[in-house]
Amino acid sequence: MTTPDNASSIIKTLGDSTTKWLRNRFAKKRPLGEIYRYFKKVLESNNHALELITDMGQKLDGSYIFDINYIKRIYPELADTLRTSIDLFNRLTxxxxxxxxxxxxIDSLISEMIYGEGTAGDDSILFLDDVQWFRAREVGGKSFHLSELKNNLRLNIPDTFVLTTRAYDEFLQYNGLKEIMLPAQGDEARQPNAEAVQDAIMAGSFPPHLEEQLDNILQTMQSRHGSKATLAVRSSAEEEDDLFSFAGQFETILNVPIVKQDVIRACKKVYASLFDANALAYQARLDYAFGSLRMAIGCVLQIDPVASGVIYTANPVNGNVDEILINATWGLGTSVVDGTIEVDNYVVERGKSLRIRESKVGSKEYMNVLDSAQPGRIREIPTPDDKKNLPCLSPALVLELAAKASDIEKYFRTPQDIEWALDAAGSIFLLQSRPLKIVSPQVKADLPRYARDADSAHRPFLFKKPGIVVQKGIAAGNVYVLHRIDELNDFPKGAILVAHSDSPHFIRIMPFVAAIITDTGSVTSHMASVCREFGIPTIVNTGDATKILQHGGEITLKADESGEITIVNGLDNSILKSKQQHIRKMEELYEYRRQKYILRHIAPLNLVNPLADEFTPAKCRTLHDILRFIHEKSVQELIAISQNGLFGKPSLLRLDLDVPAGIHVLDIGGGLPAKIKPPLTADDIASLPFKALLKGMTWKGAWNTQAVALNVKDFMGSVGRFSVLASGASGFAENNIAVISKEYINLHMSLGYHFNLVDSYCSEKAANNHIYFRFVGGATDIVKRSRRIKLIDKILVEFGFNINIKGDLLIARLSHVAQEEIIETLTMVGRLIAYARQMDAVLRDESDVELYAGRFLEGNFEFVE
Amino acid sequence: MSKYNILIIDDEKIVCDMMKLSLEQEEGYEVESFLNGAAALERLKEKKFDMVVTDFKMKGIDGLEVLRTVKQLYPKTAVIMITAFANLDVAIEALREDVHDFFPKPIKIKDLKESIRRALP
Incomplete structure (x- = not known):
């Protein structure tokens, strides 16, 4: 029913939009020259901003030493350039x-990270559906990834609400806990008492307003799922499941009744787990000061699963991204990530379609289930005999899981470690997705030579089972056989830990353990994740290492990426000497990561496809997205203004070409004949430089239409996101503009994920002539994009260009050359624009750069199969 | 053969950490770092270093004073000066005091390593 209130609102809305439409429609017609000047200035400002972004990306990629002052110096310039672009864009449109x-x-998010100013989120509790992209840090990595799966990939995620890091801050504040986390005055080096902090957390209370809010949320959950439903209360610390996994470091409390006091108690346990000895050791390793890591908590509707497990979308040991590994067990997945029982293993191969290559059914002696008699508890029970050796998954379910995992990997553009559960109704739920650490292929060559030639006179050990390499490497040291966790307190530095099963507790000794060997375990356990993160050579599933290896004995161990394991009696001193230190990575420096995170709001490009629904200001996540939006809409505006027949004949004409370049032509004097019979074709063009460029772009074979497969590897670490999934390809219909005169061309051309700019003057006076060519971007990772830049560089150098390169941005200039040479060179540039389109995906290694540059120069534009 | 040892002084912890990480792990030097000039000069009185890399602008004792002290105590020890900006006046002053090299931040790690390699005996 229309009430007076909403009627006036409708009238107002109609009034606003109608006024806007009328204002635009009947606004005083602006001279085309003025519009074009704005357009050109927008693009110039955008290009300047993109150069600054490229520079920042290069400076923060680990090859430069920098501090926050660099960002404080360059960011204001970038922000001002964006403001200029926006101002000009608003005038234009x-x-x-x-x-x-x-x-x-976005500026506020960045400013907050740089200067501590800005508008931080003010929600203490959020449902997953309300978690937007900019709340990543507030809801913690784990919950944020779940929100992406739910809200953007529409995958099946159990109903979840999140207590944000703001709730954690409020809890600390209300209970006066921040004070006791500070080091004692005068003894700054001494860490505060972690156990006292944990006790104080457990004794603390939720602030009344938070408790009230939680109460309301729990009532909603009960009304949605019934009073018998329970929750899994899971840690979601700020950086958890981001560059580092924090796997198994914090508490997860399963089967928590939806009762306020129970949930609060579980939350406090999760908070307190920040201060467990293992978790503190992990945080110290990542350069966190005591108490500085903040915790959010995901309260996830508890699934009572028939089976659960973990998926790795790549083989973490040999780095093979064509394999998907799936582990499964009956009941809850806790035994998979604890590494305590032998579970089912499936290997799915990616090819044109997914194919199960291996199925290995584990003995699954035990299973974990929810304890229906005691809410808040889970039970380990013997697996019924008839289920022990029965596979948990049908082939169809294995393939369904692999397909979902593949989609998730494509979305996040990096291999994933995914937790899943299957309920009695046959529905698959996703419980977690985080980046998977995989071995980089080039590490192979880095193995010390002397280790490969380890003394073969040493006696090799043979175990009951062949063992699985979790993290390759070489180590030597004294065996320390662990029987109880508390024996870790006496673990000697440089020794090799031998234990029955793996455990996340081992993080405590990771700064000084030489290697880890266990009787049971899997590559998908929490400990396995942490060992890979820190590069600790680790072998699991040997069956009986604790019995075969003698406590205190000296051994040498070698595990390689092919899965081959050698463990011999005795020490090789040269190996011992070389392997005791861990190679620390830049990412382990907190301040380094913090500054890299700033870049996440600046450099990635999410808005690629102008035809997609999400091509809106509201979907801009980064400054790069803003620039992309401005660019595209400026072009569209120019097209719309000049094609608007109300005020005269169209002045911007679509060029009909044999290749899908999507070019619209704006003639500012003598570039087109006075009379044109539509459609406009290349033959109609009178502009000398444009004609030459088009000749090259439409050169026979140069615009290669061979399908180039962009596989998952190509998209890893890439800049785009949504549109890739939406379209499956990068061949969007583009709107590109060529501004021409008889002797001039300015062409801004976006082709999928990369951008070309050609600006050229081509007159009879050589002194006035120039070609400016700019190329940036691409769909693939930076290595491949840079390879394409090298290819373009090699080709342009042959034609005398002066070239500057920054990352994946190339700027080439050629000036003061005769008209004939400009024409000939522009024809070559046209061929190159066409040829280079898919080259980032085609160039497999550095030698291909030479190969394809050579082929281009010979006039051969075909890709080698 | 013993490793070369390098002293780093910068009041930004991230600069010390990144430099230490690059020079120790990738080049095999022994590196000590300090967040202020005073503590570094104390250390210099106790121990001779093969190379000193110092920030120019620091509270209290600045990079030029570090440079002068190093040259007084150990004339053969090379000093590299780093600054937040490319500042010509500072560069000239440092050159007078026999600075080995001069880098504005951000510093390309590859260039710094090469400069150090050139300076070491």
Whole structure:
């Protein structure tokens, strides 16, 4: 029913949009020259901003030493350039797009990270559906990834709400806990008492407003799922499941009744787990000061699963991204990540379609189940005999899991470690997805030579089972056979830990353990994740290492990426000497990571496909997205203004070409004949430089239409996101503009994920002539994009260009050359624009750069199969 | 053969940490780092270093004073000066005091390593 209130609102809305439409429609017609000047200035400002972004990306990629002052110096310039772009864009489009709020929001996020100023989130509890992209740090890595799976990939995630890091801060504040986390005055080096902090957390209370909010949320959960439903209360610390996994470091409490006091108690346990000895050791390793890591908590509707497990979308040991590994067990997945029982293993091969290559059914002696008699507890029970050796998954379910995992990997653009559960109704739920650490292929060559030639006179040990390499490497040291966890307190530095099963507790000794060997375990356990993160040579599932290896005995161990394991009696001193230190990575420096995170709001490009629904200001996540939006809409605006027949004949004409370049032509003097019979074709073009460029772009064979497979490897670490999934390819219909005169061309051309700019003057006076060519971007990772830049560089150098390269940005200039040479060179540039389109995916290694540059120069444009 | 030892002084912890990580792990030097000039000069009185890399602008004792002290105590020890900006006046002053090299931040790690390699005996 229409009430007076909403009627006036409708009238107002109609009034606003109608006024806007009328204002635009009947606004005084602006001269085309003025519009074009704005357009050109927008693009110039955008290009400057992109150069600054490229520079920042290069400086923060680990090859430069920097501090926050660099960012403080360069960011204001970048922000000002964006403001200029927005101002010019608003003038061009007459404030038609609400881009300013999008910029203000991103700018505020960045400013908060740089200067500690800005508008931080003010929600203490959020349902997963309400978690937007900019809340990543507030809800913690684990919950944020779940929100992405639910809200963007529409995958089946159990109903979840999140207590944000703000709730954690409020809890600390309310209970006066921040004070006791500070080091004692005068003794700054001494760490505060962790156990006292944990006791104080457990004795603390939720602030009344938080308790009330939680109560309301729990009532909603009960009304949705019934009073018998329970929750899994899971840690989701700020950086958890991001660059580092924190696997198994914090508490997860399963089967918690949806009762306020029970949930609060579980939350406090999760908070307290930040201060467990293992977790503190892990945080110290990642350069966190005591108490500085903040905790959010995901309260996930508890699934009572028939089976559960873990999926790795790549083989973490040999780095093979064509294999998907799936582990499964009956009941809850805790035994998979604890590494305590032998579970089912499946290997699915990626090819044109998914194919199960291996199925290995584990003995699954035990299973973990929810304890229906005691809420808040789980039970380990013997697996019924008839189920022990029965596979948990049908082949169809294995393939369904692999397909979902593949989609998730494509979305996040990096291999994933995924937890899943299957309920009695046959529905698959996703419980977690985080980046999977895989071995980089080039590490192979780094193995010390002397270790490969280890003294073969040493006696090799043979175990009951062949063992699985979790992390390759070489180590030597004294065996320390562990029987009880508390014996870790006496673990000697440089020794090799031998234990029955793996455990996340081992993190405590990771700074000084030489290697780890266990009787049971799997590559998908929490300990396995942590060992890979820190590069600790680790072998699991030997069956009986604790019995075969003698406590205190000296051994030498070698595990390689092919899965081959050698463990021999005795020490090789040269190996012992070389292997005792861990290679620390830049990512382990907190400040380094913090500054890299700033870049996440600046450099990635999510908004690629102008035809997609999400091509809106509200979907801009980064400054790069803002620039992309401005660029595309500026071009569209120019097209719309000049094609609007109300005020005269169209002045921007679509060029009909044999290749899908999507070019619209704006003639500013003598570039087109006075009369044109539509459609406009290349033959109609009178502009000398444009004609030459088009000749090259449409050169026979140069615009290669061979399908180039962009596989998952190509997209890993890439810049785009949504549109890749939406389209499956990068061949969007583009709107590109060529501004021409008889002797001039300015062409801005976006082709999928990369951008070309050609600006050239081509007159009879050589002194006035120039070609400016700019190329940036691409769909693939930075290594491949840089390879394409090298290819373009090699080709352009042959034609006398002066070239500057920054990462994947190339700027080439050629000036003061005769008209004939400009024409000939522009024809070559046209061929190159066409040829280079898919080259990032085609160039497999550095030698291909030479090969394809050579082929291009010979006039051969085909890709080698 | 014993390793070369290098002293790093910068009041930004991230600079000390990144430099230490690069020079120790990738080049095999022994590196000590300090967040202020005073503590570094104390250490210099106790121990001779093969190379000193110091920030120019620091509270209290600045990079030029570090440079002068190093040259007074150990004339053969090379000093590399780093600054937040490319500052010509500072560079000239440092050159007068026989600085080995001069880097504005951000510093390309590869260039720094090469400069150190050139300076070491």
């Amino acid at each position: 007459r404030d038609n797009y609400a881009i300013e709020p999008a910029f203000a929001h």
